[in-house]
Amino acid sequence: MTLLPLSSIIIEPLVRGALLExxxxxxxxxxxxxxxxxxxxxxxxxARQPGVVAGLQLAALAFRLIEPAxxxxxxxxxxxxxxxxxxxxxxxxxxxxxxxxxxxxLNFLCRLSGIATATASVVEAIHGQKARIVCxxxxxxxxxxxxxxxxxxGGGANHRFGLDDAVLIKDxxxxxxxxxxxxxxxxxxxxxxxxxxEVEVDTLDQLEQALECNIDAVLLDNMTTSExxxxxxxxxxxxxxxxSGRVTPTTAPSIAATGVDLISIGWLTHSxxxxxxxxxxxxxx
Numbered sequence: 001m002t003l004l005p006l007s008s009i010i011i012e013p014l015v016r017g018a019l020l021e022x023x024x025x026x027x028x029x030x031x032x033x034x035x036x037x038x039x040x041x042x043x044x045x046x047a048r049q050p051g052v053v054a055g056l057q058l059a060a061l062a063f064r065l066i067e068p069a070x071x072x073x074x075x076x077x078x079x080x081x082x083x084x085x086x087x088x089x090x091x092x093x094x095x096x097x098x099x100x101x102x103x104x105x106l107n108f109l110c111r112l113s114g115i116a117t118a119t120a121s122v123v124e125a126i127h128g129q130k131a132r133i134v135c136x137x138x139x140x141x142x143x144x145x146x147x148x149x150x151x152x153x154g155g156g157a158n159h160r161f162g163l164d165d166a167v168l169i170k171d172x173x174x175x176x177x178x179x180x181x182x183x184x185x186x187x188x189x190x191x192x193x194x195x196x197x198e199v200e201v202d203t204l205d206q207l208e209q210a211l212e213c214n215i216d217a218v219l220l221d222n223m224t225t226s227e228x229x230x231x232x233x234x235x236x237x238x239x240x241x242x243x244s245g246r247v248t249p250t251t252a253p254s255i256a257a258t259g260v261d262l263i264s265i266g267w268l269t270h271s272x273x274x275x276x277x278x279x280x281x282x283x284x285x
Contacts, residue, residue: 003079003153005057010145015061018104024263028100041095045109047082048276052120054078055112057087058146059105059159067097079116079153088277101192102279112150113275119268125249129256131263134159134242136213138266148270159264166218167197174199184213198242207231211238220260221245228258 021174045059047251053076069092076082088109091098133156133246137146148158160166169180177183180199187197198217199210204227210218212235220231220246235241242262243255257265 001152003077005078006146006149008061011058011061011265012065014143014146015058015104015108016065018107019062019065022104023100028096030097030259031096035099037096039092039095039096040099042090043098044090044280044282045088045105046278046280047086047088048084048278049119050083051081051113051275052154052278053080053082053088053109053113053275054116054150055109055146060107062101062105062108063091063093063097065206067094069093070097070101079155080162081120082127082258090282091279094116098279104233106277106279108146110274110277112146112153113277114272115147115150115268116154117120117275119151119156120267121249122247122252122263122268123155125252126256129253131243131256131260132157133252133268134262134264135268136244136264137162138270140269149253151268154268156268157262167191167195169197170219171200171202171221175260177280180209180212184210184215188213198240204230204234211235215239217242219244219264225254225258228255228260231261 018213056078060074063070063072070091072089072091073088075087082088085158119133133163135148135151135156136159144161148161151158160168169183169187172179174183177186184197184199196216198219199215200219200221201207201210202221207218218235219242220228223231223243228243230243240262241260242264243260246262247255247263247265252263
């Protein structure tokens with residue numbers, strides 16, 4: 001699947017807000033005091049670890065919003081595998097702007113590349129299986145669109161973006177409604193005909209109840225691999241099967257081997273370590 005760039009209308013408010021947070025009320029006191037206004041510089045965004053890059057578009061925008069005269073030349077694309085010492089982009093122009101935007105650009109680039117790298121590690125672990133790796137709504141508040149983009153850059157796919165995407169009946173919904181079938185019936189009566197319904201189940205008995213209601217997808221939560229195998233057999237293609245719970249690159253292959261369609265992983269967006277990227281000074285005029 002081709003990785004499409006994010007719309008500027010989505011990313012510009014995020015980057016602008018991050019720059020405003022950093023600039024505060026008085027701007028970059030350090031840079032403005034030390035660097036002459038006419039000084040030019042060339043710097044390079046360089047990977048310091050192996051991984052998968054994501055967020056170059058946001059990094060470039062950070063520099064351009066601070067100083068439109070800055071030129072950003074990218075040397076790879078989001079979704080590319082990179083190695084230590086590899087140049088990701090060259091940043092040239094007024095030195096003040098480069099230094100002021102540096103941290104914001106790196107914050108986005110390191111964070112999103114970390115998510116892409118983590119996703120790629122699990123995708124690679126289940127290579128050859130039909131299951132797809134998907135993310136969840138466990139994202140940094142305000143950054144969901146770009147963190148889910150980073151999952152796509154790593155070869156994963158996206159679960160729902162918000163509460164308005166689809167119906168996902170979870171354990172607390174079931175408990176308060178009084179049962180799985182009651183919750184499903186109410187959901188079906190309360191949403192439009194194009195809205196899909198997924199139900200979270202913890203046991204095979206709950207799965208059997210859900211299947212009687214012709215649901216679209218079932219989330220098999222924290223089941224053992226033997227339970228997942230039995231669940232896939234029970235579903236028999238009547239619904240999309242999604243496995244979730246404590247998935248790692250080590251456990252993912254055995255989960256995928258059960259025949260599930262999706263494996264959802266929350267830590268891809270809430271706990272993935274950053275990819276170390278630095279801005280290296282090369283030349284000045």
